[in-house]
Structures are given as C-alpha cells and as structure tokens.
Amino acid sequence: xxxxxxxxxxxxxxxxxxxxxxxxxxxxxxxxxxxxxxxxxxxxxxxxxxxxxxxxxxxxxxxxxxxxxxxxxxxxxxxxxxxxxxxxxxxxxxxxxxxxxxxxxxxxxxxxxxxxxxxxxxxxxxxxxxxxxxxxxxxxxxxxxxxxxxxxxxxxxxxxxxxxxxxxxxxxxxxxxxxxxxxxxxxxxxxxxxxxxxxxxxxxxxxxxxxxxxxxxxxxxxxxxxxxxxxxxxxxxxxxxxxxxxxxxxxxxxxxxxxxxxxxxxxxxxxxxxxxxxxxxxxxxxxxxxxxxxxxxxxxxxxxxxxxxxxxxxxxxxxxxxxxxxxxxxxxxxxxxxxxxxxxxxxxxxxxxxxxxxxxxxxxxxxxxxxxxxxxxxxxxxxxxxxxxxxxxxxxxxxxxxxxxxxxxxxxxxxxxxxxxxxxxxxxxxxxxxxxxxxxxxxxxxxxxxxxxxxxxxxxxxxxxxxxxxxxxxxxxxxxxxxxxxxxxxxxxxxxxxxxx
Numbered sequence: 001x002x003x004x005x006x007x008x009x010x011x012x013x014x015x016x017x018x019x020x021x022x023x024x025x026x027x028x029x030x031x032x033x034x035x036x037x038x039x040x041x042x043x044x045x046x047x048x049x050x051x052x053x054x055x056x057x058x059x060x061x062x063x064x065x066x067x068x069x070x071x072x073x074x075x076x077x078x079x080x081x082x083x084x085x086x087x088x089x090x091x092x093x094x095x096x097x098x099x100x101x102x103x104x105x106x107x108x109x110x111x112x113x114x115x116x117x118x119x120x121x122x123x124x125x126x127x128x129x130x131x132x133x134x135x136x137x138x139x140x141x142x143x144x145x146x147x148x149x150x151x152x153x154x155x156x157x158x159x160x161x162x163x164x165x166x167x168x169x170x171x172x173x174x175x176x177x178x179x180x181x182x183x184x185x186x187x188x189x190x191x192x193x194x195x196x197x198x199x200x201x202x203x204x205x206x207x208x209x210x211x212x213x214x215x216x217x218x219x220x221x222x223x224x225x226x227x228x229x230x231x232x233x234x235x236x237x238x239x240x241x242x243x244x245x246x247x248x249x250x251x252x253x254x255x256x257x258x259x260x261x262x263x264x265x266x267x268x269x270x271x272x273x274x275x276x277x278x279x280x281x282x283x284x285x286x287x288x289x290x291x292x293x294x295x296x297x298x299x300x301x302x303x304x305x306x307x308x309x310x311x312x313x314x315x316x317x318x319x320x321x322x323x324x325x326x327x328x329x330x331x332x333x334x335x336x337x338x339x340x341x342x343x344x345x346x347x348x349x350x351x352x353x354x355x356x357x358x359x360x361x362x363x364x365x366x367x368x369x370x371x372x373x374x375x376x377x378x379x380x381x382x383x384x385x386x387x388x389x390x391x392x393x394x395x396x397x398x399x400x401x402x403x404x405x406x407x408x409x410x411x412x413x414x415x416x417x418x419x420x421x422x423x424x425x426x427x428x429x430x431x432x433x434x435x436x437x438x439x440x441x442x443x444x445x446x447x448x449x450x451x452x453x454x455x456x457x458x459x460x461x462x463x464x465x466x467x468x469x470x471x472x473x474x475x476x477x478x479x480x481x482x483x484x485x486x487x488x489x490x491x492x493x494x495x496x497x498x499x500x501x
Contacts, residue, residue: 001127004208005135009217012101012140013199014152015075018043019067019099021051021089022080025058030105030158031080034146035059037155040168041148049074067098074099077137078146078156083108083115086142087122094129094136103156104141104207119207126208138213144204145182151198151223159186166193173311174198174223178214179230180206181261184300192304194469195311198223210234212241215256219249226310228257228303231285239285243292250293250496255310258294259303260285295492298344305476305485309450312474316448318493320404322350323483324397325378327409328385328417332456332479333378336407339483345491347483349377350403356396363392386416391439398447405450405490407482410436412457412464419455421463430464437464441471452486454479 018038022031036059039045045061053065064070067077077099079089083106093099109119119142129136140147146156150172161168166189175197179185182202189200203211211231218227227249234242246256263282290296295310297303325336340347352360357375364373364381367389372382381389390410397406412419418435420428430437444451453475455465465475476482 002131002135004130004138004213006138006209006213006217008100008135008138009209009213011075012103012138013147013149013201013217015101015154017047017049017072017074018076018078018154019049019051019070019074020078020080022078022105023050023052023057025052025055029080033158033160034078034080034105034156035061037157037159037161037167040161041153041155043154067092067096070096070098073097076101076103078103078105079141080105080158082106083142087118090122090125090139094125097136099137102137102139103144103146104139104204105144105146105156105158106141107143107204109142109205109207119205123207139208140201141204142207143182145186145202147202148200149198157182157186157200157202164190166190166196169193169196172196172198173226174314175226175228175307175311176201176218176221176224177228177230177307178203178211180204180211180232181230184230188300188304192308194466195304195307197228197307206235206238210238210241212238212245215242215245215249218254219245219252225253225314226255226257226307228307228310230259230261230303232261234285239288243288246289246292246294255314255493256292256294257297257303257306257310258289259297259300260289290492290495293492293496295489296344297488301481302485302488305474305481306489308469308474309452309485309489312472313450313489316450318404318450318490318497321347321487321490321494322402322404323347323377323486324350324400324403324406325408325483326381326390326393326397326406327378327454327479328381328383328390328411328414329409329456330380332409332411332454333380335479336378336409336483339480340487342484342487345484345487347487347490350400352377352397353400353402356400356402359396360393363389363396383411383414384416385414387418387434387436387439390417390436391443394440394451395443395446398443398449398451403449405452405486407452407454407479407486408440409454409456409479410440412455412461419457419461419464421467430467437467437471440468440473444471444473450486450490452476452482454482 050063148155176199178201327333397403418432468475
C-alpha cells in the first residue's frame with residue numbers, strides 16, 4: 001500500500017484548529033465530554049468548530065452543518081458518533097479534504113465478524129487516498145479513547161474532568177506513552193499521576209496509523225525523551241518497522257519502555273477480541289524489541305515504575321551492575337541482597353574502596369552506633385540511625401567508583417527520622433531543616449548516578465514518597481521491587497552502551 005503521510009502526526013498532536021462531530025446539544029454524551037475537556041485544557045474556543053446542524057452550542061463554540069461548510073482544513077477532526085455512521089463519514093472526509101488528521105473514537109469496527117468486511121472496505125478507501133495527491137489525512141483509531149497532548153494544549157479523552165484531575169496538571173515530563181488500550185493508559189495515569197507525561201496516545205485498532213508510525217514520529221521529537229509503549233499486536237510487517245524505529249530512537253538518545261500483551265494462548269485470544277489485533281509470537285516479539293534497545297516490562301506495575309526510572313535517570317551515567325544497598329531495617333537489607341539475581345538480570349553488590357569504608361566507620365563511630373553496625377554491603381545501619389547517617393551513607397556510596405547505583409531504605413517508622421507531613425512533633429516533620437528530604441535532595445543533586453529510595457510503610461507516608469519523587473528520587477514501597485526494577489533498567493541501559501558485552 002501507499003505510504004501513510006505520517007508527517008501529519010504533527011497536525012494530530014499539535015493542532016491549530018480542531019473540529020468535532022457527535023456533541024449533543026441536550027445531554028452530556030461522549031462528544032460533549034470531549035469538547036469540555038478540550039476547552040478545559042486551555043485550547044482556544046475560537047479555534048474549535050462543532051459539526052451539527054441546528055441550534056447554537058451552549059459552550060459558545062461555532063457550529064457548522066457539514067464538512068463542506070468548514071472554511072479551511074482542520075488540523076484535527078474528532079469523530080465521536082456511532083460506529084455505523086463512521087464509513088460514510090470517512091468518505092465525506094476524503095472527498096472534501098477538510099481535515100489533515102482524524103481521530104476515530106467509536107469501537108466495534110473490525111472487532112466483530114459482522115464489522116470486519118465494512119472495516120476492510122473503509123481501510124481500502126483510506127489507502128487509496130494515501131496514494132493520491134498529498135496523501136490525504138491520517139486516521140487514529142478506531143476504538144480510540146483519544147489523546148492528551150500537553151504541548152498541543154488539548155485533551156480528547158471522554159473521561160469527565162472530575163474523574164481525572166491529573167489531566168489538568170500544568171507541568172509535564174518529557175515522556176510519551178502510547179497504548180493500544182485506552183483503559184490501560186487511563187488506569188496507569190490515574191494510579192501514577194507523577195509520571196505526568198507530555199503525551200498520552202490511545203491507538204485503538206490501528207485502522208490507519210500504526211505503532212510503528214507513532215514510534216517513528218517520536219524518534220526526533222523535541223518534546224519527548226522517554227517513549228513508553230503498550231502493544232497488543234502489530235499490523236502486517238509493522239512489528240519489524242516498529243523494532244527498526246526503536247533502534248533508531250535509542251541511537252538518537254531516547255529511552256523506550258515496552259510491554260507486550262498476549263504472552264499466553266488465552267492472552268492472544270483476548271487481544272484479538274479487544275483491538276482487532278494479531279498478537280503474534282510473544283517470544284519472537286520480546287527478543288526483537290529487546291535487541292533493538294527497549295527496556296522490557298514484565299507486568300503493568302513494572303511498566304509504570306520503569307517509566308519513572310527512565311524519567312529520573314535520563315541524564316545519569318549507567319556504567320555497571322554494582323549496587324550499593326543501605327537500610328535501617330535488617331530484613332530489608334537481607335531482602336535487597338536476595339533480589340540481585342534473576343533470569344532477566346544479574347547484578348552484584350559492589351566492594352567499597354578503603355577510603356569509603358573508613359569514612360563510613362567514622363560516621364558510625366560519631367553516632368555511637370559502632371557496637372550495632374558492621375560495615376558491609378548491604379549496609380544495615382540499624383533503626384537508631386538518624387537522617388544524617390542515611391544521607392551520609394548514600395553520599396559515600398555514590399561517591400565510590402566501585403558502586404554504580406544505590407538503593408537506600410528510609411525506615412519511615414524509625415523514631416529518629418523525619419518522615420511525616422501532618423504532625424505536631426517537630427522531630428518527625430519531613431520538611432524540618434536538616435531532615436532527610438533536605439539532606440537526600442542535596443546528595444541527589446551532587447551525583448549523576450541512579451539513586452532509588454524505599455519507603456516501606458502505610459498511607460500516612462505517601463506525602464513523604466511524593467516529596468521524594470518531586471526531588472527526582474524514585475521511590476518504591478518494598479525493597480525487592482526496587483532492586484528488580486532498577487536492575488532491569490540498568491541491564492537495558494548497559495545493553496545499549498555495550499551491545500556485544
């Protein structure tokens with residue numbers, strides 16, 4: 001088939017003018033919610049047009065009766081009508097040339113036996129248009145939840161703003177998350193709003209634009225350094241194109257996080273019914289994408305945690321597999337040591353330089369902990385170790401050339417650490433001068449090595465975790481997850497640097 005005019009993904013993600021069809025004048029349907037979210041994101045109402053014949057819209061947005069009445073081509077046209085109306089509407093879009101990119105929200109096209117023939121004919125017409133003139137518009141979807149584009153200043157998700165406050169954040173990280181499943185994207189973003197990506201893109205059925213197209217777009221993006229992808233299946237030959245784009249993106253300095261669904265026969269069957277995907281062979285896909293340079297997530301939680309690591313450590317040096325581990329809880333130190341080996345990674349506990357051991361011992365002696373603490377790796381500094389000891393040990397490990405990354409357990413229940421947000425006790429207040437937040441932040445700023453914290457405690461310590469994340473220190477609730485995710489991240493970064501090692 002003729003090549004898709006993928007340069008128009010730029011129109012899709014950074015539109016100057018947006019049109020939408022399917023906005024009810026009388027009730028809050030999907031179209032109405034999408035319109036509210038676009039306006040609520042700050043997109044100029046004067047650059048939006050609603051396709052609807054009849055009464056004016058309560059929002060004040062201009063209405064026109066049909067696409068032929070649009071005075072100049074739309075950068076983005078959002079289709080939020082029933083699936084049965086989509087094929088005819090696609091014909092009108094192609095005939096009028098009224099849009100440079102189109103977002104197909106409706107589900108059902110190509111996902112059921114009855115709709116496959118209709119969808120195939122529609123795809124054929126889109127492909128014909130790509131072979132003529134300027135190539136026509138590009139189509140995202142169908143069965144697409146839409147796009148949140150912070151650089152583009154819009155949100156077309158049909159989720160009410162009251163249920164997704166995170167989408168209203170004004171700051172964002174240099175990350176793009178691309179997913180075939182809109183619900184997967186929604187749930188990850190809702191659970192971990194601290195990811196705060198620049199782009200959240202729901203691909204849907206890949207009627208036209210594919211995962212490979214979207215990956216290729218972000219190779220040279222000035223807005224994203226981390227590209228995270230949830231894939232259920234690839235269109236024919238697009239898996240190879242995607243892998244090639246991953247390799248090019250990684251060589252261009254980007255980090256790619258990848259999760260492939262459908263690893264079991266049951267999972268494959270489920271994906272084919274969800275987004276009309278051909279799941280393919282999981283092991284072939286995993287090996288190809290890993291060899292291309294992506295960081296492979298093994299489960300949903302790991303996917304979002306790897307994104308956070310990639311964001312935090314994109315400017316950090318990853319030079320080896322030698323970890324430094326420190327904790328005030330004995331079980332945690334043991335758990336860290338037990339977690340450094342698996343089928344997917346092989347890390348080691350680094351040996352300290354003599355100068356490091358000496359400085360550690362001096363700190364322990366000054367705090368009168370010498371009868372309780374033995375200098376080792378992992379280092380169990382005892383629950384009596386205060387904030388200064390925690391920060392000093394992290395500093396010494398990061399300074400040591402024999403340590404490539406540090407995991408530090410911050411025992412939140414300790415009577416001598418500042419880990420609470422809402423408290424009358426000055427001794428526990430996390431923002432106290434000289435507390436762990438202030439001290440560890442200063443350490444993090446001084447070194448360009450990965451530093452991960454573990455805060456193993458209940459909901460009362462969530463403000464403490466959030467404050468650490470805001471200071472570019474990734475936080476995990478348990479030590480084994482911290483070691484495993486950090487190790488997967490380091491292994492992938494090293495594979496890119498030393499592909500034949």
